[in-house]
Amino acid sequence: MQTAQRAIIHVDMDAFYASVEELDDPSLKGKAVVVAGLGRRGVVSTANYEARRFGVRSAMPTAEARRRCPHGVYVVPRHARYKAISDVVFGVFGQFTPVVEGLSLDEAFLDVSASLRLFSSVEAIGRQIKDDIRARTGLNASVGMSHNKLLAKLASELSKPDGFLAIRPEEVRGYLDPLPVGRMWTVGKVAEEALHKVGIRTLGDLLRADDWRLHKAVGARHGEQLRALCRGEDPRPVVAEAAEVSISAEWTFETDLDTLALAEAWMLRQCERVGSRARARGLKGRTVSVKLREPPFVTHSRQAQLPVPGHATPEIYAVARRLLQTWWNQHPRPRLRLLGVSLSGFDARQSDEQQDMFATPASEKPSDGVQDRINQRFGAGALVRAGVLKTRGKD
Incomplete structure (x- = not known):
C-alpha cells in the first residue's frame, strides 16, 4: 500500500x-x-x-x-510585546493542527496532513492561516507548502516578503536545480568552497556530478546526503513540543566587569531569571553551567551538578557562584565582557518521589514563590534579591 x-x-x-x-x-x-x-x-x-x-x-x-x-x-x-504577538500567531496554528514545531517566536513548521480531510488542499489551509494571521495581528506571514520540511521552508524563503508558494512533487527539480549550492541545508562556507573547486556551483550541478568529484569535495557520506537533499528528499518529521534542553540567561556589558563582587551580583541576577523560568515551566535541572567571556572574545565555560535536581534560585546561584569564584581566582587580571548561566539536565519522567530520599530537597523556597508571584503581577524585576541591586542602573 x-x-x-x-x-x-x-x-x-x-x-x-x-x-x-x-x-x-x-x-x-x-x-x-x-x-x-x-x-x-x-x-x-x-x-x-x-x-x-x-x-x-x-x-x-x-x-x-x-x-x-x-x-x-x-x-x-x-x-514582551513580541511574545504577546507570537502567542496570537501560534494560536492560529493550533486551530488547524496540534502538530506544530516552533523554531522561534516567529517561525514554525506545521504538519497538516490529517487536516486535509477538512480542506480541499494544503494551499487552502495555508491561505487561511495567512489570512487569519493578518486579520488578528495586522502582520504579514510568508507561507511555504510542500510534502516535506526542506521544500516547505524553501517555498517560504523563495516567495518572501509576504510570500505564498506551494512546491508540488513534479516541480521540485525546477525549483531546486538552479539554486546556488550554498543555499542547501548542511552546506556551510567550507563545504561550499570545496564544491566550487570541483566545478559544482548549483544544486543541479551536484546531482549531475560524478561520485569522484563529489566525494573528493565533501566526503562520501556527506556527498550522498547532499544528493538526497538536492533531489528534494527529507524524511524529518514535524516534532511538536520538543523537550527543553536548557534554560539560560546571559548579559553583555557595556564596560568590562573587573571586580568579583559586581560579577557575583550579575551572576545572581541571571540565576534569578533562570530559576524563575524553570519554575514557571515546572522543570527541575541537575546541571548548572556558567559562560564567561573575556575581552575581546575569549569564552570559557564551566559546569557542576546540583545534589538534587531543582529550580530554586539559591541552589543554582550557590553552584554558579562557586564556579565563577574558581575561574576568577585562576586569572591574574580577570575581566568579563559577558556573563551567563544555564540550567540543564531536565528529566520530565522524574518525580519528586524518584529522587534520592537521603538528599535534602531544598528546591521549594518560600522566597522564590513570593518573588515569582510579585514579578508576575507587577512585572519582571519588581522584586529582586538585595545582592542584585548593585546591577541596577548599569544595564
Missing part, C-alpha cells in the same frame, strides 16, 4: 520585530527600521526590508549597521 503524502507548511513572519514596531508606530512605515541593542556592543535583532537594502542583517554589530545605514531608525527590542 502506498503511503499517503505528507502536507507540511512552513510559516515565517516577515521581519517580525521590525514589523511589530511599524504596527505600533505607523510613522515608521517606509523608513529603514533596525531593532537592535543600542549600546557600544549591541547587535541587530531584526532589520526591515528597507534597511536590508543597505546590507543590514541580523546578528550584525549595531555600530556596523549604523555605518551602513546612518539614516535608519534604531529601536530597542521589546521582547
Whole structure:
C-alpha cells in the first residue's frame, strides 16, 4: 500500500520585530527600521526590508549597521510585546493542527496532513492561516507548502516578503536545480568552497556530478546526503513540543566587569531569571553551567551538578557562584565582557518521589514563590534579591 503524502507548511513572519514596531508606530512605515541593542556592543535583532537594502542583517554589530545605514531608525527590542504577538500567531496554528514545531517566536513548521480531510488542499489551509494571521495581528506571514520540511521552508524563503508558494512533487527539480549550492541545508562556507573547486556551483550541478568529484569535495557520506537533499528528499518529521534542553540567561556589558563582587551580583541576577523560568515551566535541572567571556572574545565555560535536581534560585546561584569564584581566582587580571548561566539536565519522567530520599530537597523556597508571584503581577524585576541591586542602573 502506498503511503499517503505528507502536507507540511512552513510559516515565517516577515521581519517580525521590525514589523511589530511599524504596527505600533505607523510613522515608521517606509523608513529603514533596525531593532537592535543600542549600546557600544549591541547587535541587530531584526532589520526591515528597507534597511536590508543597505546590507543590514541580523546578528550584525549595531555600530556596523549604523555605518551602513546612518539614516535608519534604531529601536530597542521589546521582547514582551513580541511574545504577546507570537502567542496570537501560534494560536492560529493550533486551530488547524496540534502538530506544530516552533523554531522561534516567529517561525514554525506545521504538519497538516490529517487536516486535509477538512480542506480541499494544503494551499487552502495555508491561505487561511495567512489570512487569519493578518486579520488578528495586522502582520504579514510568508507561507511555504510542500510534502516535506526542506521544500516547505524553501517555498517560504523563495516567495518572501509576504510570500505564498506551494512546491508540488513534479516541480521540485525546477525549483531546486538552479539554486546556488550554498543555499542547501548542511552546506556551510567550507563545504561550499570545496564544491566550487570541483566545478559544482548549483544544486543541479551536484546531482549531475560524478561520485569522484563529489566525494573528493565533501566526503562520501556527506556527498550522498547532499544528493538526497538536492533531489528534494527529507524524511524529518514535524516534532511538536520538543523537550527543553536548557534554560539560560546571559548579559553583555557595556564596560568590562573587573571586580568579583559586581560579577557575583550579575551572576545572581541571571540565576534569578533562570530559576524563575524553570519554575514557571515546572522543570527541575541537575546541571548548572556558567559562560564567561573575556575581552575581546575569549569564552570559557564551566559546569557542576546540583545534589538534587531543582529550580530554586539559591541552589543554582550557590553552584554558579562557586564556579565563577574558581575561574576568577585562576586569572591574574580577570575581566568579563559577558556573563551567563544555564540550567540543564531536565528529566520530565522524574518525580519528586524518584529522587534520592537521603538528599535534602531544598528546591521549594518560600522566597522564590513570593518573588515569582510579585514579578508576575507587577512585572519582571519588581522584586529582586538585595545582592542584585548593585546591577541596577548599569544595564
